[in-house]
Amino acid sequence: MSEKSLYERLGGIYNIAAVVEHFANALAKDPVAGENSSNPFLKDWYANKSWRAPGFIVLTTLWVSEKAGGPYKYVSTIPNEASLDLEPTHYDMKLTEEEFNAAGQVLATILDHFDVPEKEKNQVLDAFTAHKDEVISGTIK
Numbered sequence: 001m002s003e004k005s006l007y008e009r010l011g012g013i014y015n016i017a018a019v020v021e022h023f024a025n026a027l028a029k030d031p032v033a034g035e036n037s038s039n040p041f042l043k044d045w046y047a048n049k050s051w052r053a054p055g056f057i058v059l060t061t062l063w064v065s066e067k068a069g070g071p072y073k074y075v076s077t078i079p080n081e082a083s084l085d086l087e088p089t090h091y092d093m094k095l096t097e098e099e100f101n102a103a104g105q106v107l108a109t110i111l112d113h114f115d116v117p118e119k120e121k122n123q124v125l126d127a128f129t130a131h132k133d134e135v136i137s138g139t140i141k
């Protein structure tokens, strides 16, 4: 019998959404990637665009679902050929590698908080890292 998808092993859409919401809240408090970040886009986003946070949680939940092999699919607000490509939506944020890595640390902490098993935790972190160049495209291209 083939192994269950990562989506199923994470516990489906409600569990993924709960993790993403906690991640979004914890990220806001991170000194490097949160509301006090030295990145002008992030500073402005937290100060003036926090009404977008629920939308960010919905879209990121769908992104994780699709990436993990689930039935719920993501559609980017900036259309592009590869639907999971994060470059179009993150390019203008001018995110740095340091900010990306700080977000990865926050994600690892949240996955531990939810007692996600080591194997699934590493698969989620690997999926995050696999899209690094797209997320930080604004500072490396």
Ligand code: HEM
Pocket (backbone or CB within 6 Å): 033, 042, 045, 049, 052, 056, 059, 060, 063, 075, 076, 077, 078, 086, 089, 090, 095, 099, 100, 103, 127, 128, 129, 131, 132, 135
């Ligand atoms: C692999 C890692 C990441 C994934 C999977 C991801 C996923 C997403 C998704 C799906 C969206 C919605 C895009 C859309 O409008 O269609 C989004 C938006 C956003 N992301 Fe990321 N992201 C990642 C990394 C980061 C990092 C490292 C930061 C900041 C430190 C960040 C900050 C944001 C912000 C502030 C928005 C909202 C932009 C807006 O209001 O339009 N993301 N992200």
